[in-house]
Amino acid sequence: MRPRRRSPSKDVGQDLPRLPEVGLHEESNEVDLDPRTLQPVRGSLSGARELPVPPPPPRSKPPTPPRLARAPMRPPMTTPRPPPRSAAIRAETAEYSSLIGGRYQILTRIGQGGMGKVYKVKHTHLSRTFALKIISNQVAETDEARELFYREARFASAMSHPNITSVVDFGEDEKVGMFMVMELVDGEALNRILFREKQLSARKACDIVLQVAEALHYIHKQGVVHCDIKTENILISEEEHEGKRSKTVIKLLDFGLARSLNASRASTSLSGTPHYVAPERIRGEPASPASDVYGVGILLYELVTGQVPWDGPVQKILAGHLDEQPRSPSQLVEGGVDPALETLILHALAKRPSERHKDMAAFIYELKTVMDMMGFGRRTRGGPAKRVVIEQRTSSLPSAPNVRDELARIAFDACRLPLALLTPHGVIVRANPAFARFVMGAAVEVDSLPVQSTPLATAWSTSDQDLARTLAGNPVRRIIEIDVAAGESRRLLLWLDAVSLDHIVLGVQPLEL
Template identity: 45%
Template sequence: MGPTAQNLPEGGAVGKAATVEPTGSSELTLNSIARGNFRQVVGTAWSTVGGMEVRTVGGRYAIDGRLGEGTNGQVYRARHLQLGKAFALKVISPTIALDGAARARFNEEAKLASAISHPNIVSVVDFGEDAQIGAYMVMELVEGEPLINEQAAPMSVRRACDVLGQIADALDHIHRRGIIHGDVKAENIMLTAEATGARRRRIARLLDFGLARLSSGDGEEQLNGSPHYLAPERAAGAPPSVAADIYALGVLGYVMLTAALPFDGSVVEILMAHINRDVPGLAQRRGEAVEPAVEQLILRALSKDPAKRHGSAAAFRAELNAAMDALEQGQRQPSGPIPVAHRRDPTLVAAFERSRVAQALLSLDGDIVFANKSFARLVGIESRVEGLNVGQTTLANMVPGFARALRAAHDSGQPCERRARVFRGSDAPALELTLWFAPLGVPGLEVHLLVRVEDADPRRRDE
């Protein structure tokens, strides 16, 4: 079934770097299970693959060195001979290479994966069979940092939720195309930086689709994957599924929020714990309370019964969005008037004030820095609204995702839109609100909010 995890640190902590071992050793390193049966390897000659002298793979990739090794194969840094571009090239393990059915399934799934494009997924760009080394696949080489670094402490709730949302989006994308990842874990996620104007945002990238799942050849799926992330039904022998990926997503959230794995021990002990034991509370492992909406999200994903988990990655994402909105609202505190340290163009201020469209400039925390009279009338405040937090008005409560949209516009540097419908009773048509959030390059990093209000078209169905 695999090696034990008896060498894990106390409490199942994660984040310790894998030990670098001399080339040629077949022994897995300390913390190998927690690190996903993966070890960093150095010192391998650029032309050596699986003990053979290999100069090129598939006639077009030169091997520059080995990046790592897992239970399903070895990963090398490769260079396309014509393009000169670097890629990650995975050579499938001999166990799979000798199994014709497994090799055929690998080729079929690799072909499907190569057609997938998503910002949170590392793309498969090529695959094939080499006469000397057998089946291989080529993926884009991700230059970034691991999700969990050495001696990692629990992440902030906001950052953990951001990563979970991105990975949920990636899983939803592949699930809709009939692909089960089967190996979601912290070690299969890299963080890269993406620049948007003057801002930089961390992007979580999901690696290794688990395309080379082992098959015994008798029609039964062997137990594979990282034991610490394995759903109870998978530990009992059930095949990979959407529900199992959701469970692994819950474990991922648990790990990020507590810097510890839910269960520890030998592989058998871990698998039995997934089936029989309750997950230790997040507050117990984290050392402080976690927002109830976030904890409920994680524990639901970690339900023993697959039917009690989120029905899809999209459903997980929807509950996560609601939890993030609750988190944003809870962290806002009423504030006094905000002094404006810079002058605004009097002409623009006059146009802003005379506009019949409700407009305001909001800080990242939702404080109203500047607003026109139309905005004040919209939120039902006759006096000045500057200095108030938009969370203290009815507007934020009427528009689902308001806080998330405000932050998204700020973080991405791109405008976004939200819509809401407000019902006024049976004797009046509903109002339809359209909100535009546009970031501004002015001191204070303000976001420009415009709100259009119109009677809802009764012929238009609710989205």
């Protein structure tokens, strides 16, 4: 496995300018100023001649104020403004000032990045703690940085979602400059977790990406695209779930590069982290929800494999996004990757937006289907699901069971969706005409045929494993592709459910949203 990628070198910023972010948990050295060095120097200069001091006037006579001579008029002098305080002095001011914005008391520093510092603060009136980001003096002096700051503040403060860090206040303070107040999240940055664990399990990776995708789907509905999905912008925390076990909760950070979909003129400037930027953004096309779908695909690829698809110099990374196909995730993970999960990842990494999921909702739907198929979030312990059988009173009409069975047979045969009843070994016990037409192309008899011997087997290579998994109590949902014409394919949802210890229902339906 290739080593974990390092931070981009200096030439990266030249090729792809982007605003550095504040990591809430990144530590760095800080220069502490000695207050004594700021005191004025007292004493006389060496070698200077002391002038005699005139004696005070006698007590009997009050001092007479001197008469002022009328001087010729001259243009008024402009008092020079003091030079701007350096970033170190501003930071020192923040450390020891009483309040920021008249209401936030600094408790401790919790992080630092290229854009500034983050402090844990207490609201003096609400008695609640928050995270307060102070923008550094050097960054705040540029018009672009100020625009990014206020754009992030406006976008983030308008969002209300459990997976998005809430911005509750922002503004400028005469002592420290621009600041932003956010909810205080007790979590760890995802990039640190990935650095420590190298790669995540498929279950954990899918759970994290699902929450990220749901947060992005929410902001897309608000007319905003994020444009900067990466592990550094995701915080992971553990919360008690139903009082029994902890639940992983993610928080999405940093709307500094977010763009409005409703703007009158879309920006085509390239910004963001090169490892996650979508190909259309490199080509100069406007950002869209499909751009975030691509970023989420890169994120899922990285969490599962432990590495991004393309790494190295910026130009090499951008060329990979534009022209190269990523290595198959199953080639990078010992033991391989589930085919459905790999298909999902590669689908999101299509070069053109029209070839990806049409929106984030479609990505979420397929991701949930894959998680369902892999047994995530479903019953995984205790064997097959327990089925409750309600015994009905015997009907006074002896023909009632026969009528019920006949109606069930009619409904089964008339159903337009392909349905079949299989044995644990995949032998077709009963199939409706729609299933026969689907697998054989005509309404022919397919009962007693092994499903592995039908044309369906070419698109469903994991049939044996899926049948065994279904009987173990984990219903399967799998996405398959079939050829419908020359150069055209169709994506379908194949599902399996156990109705008894000896029979499994197989169904196929179009994957249309």
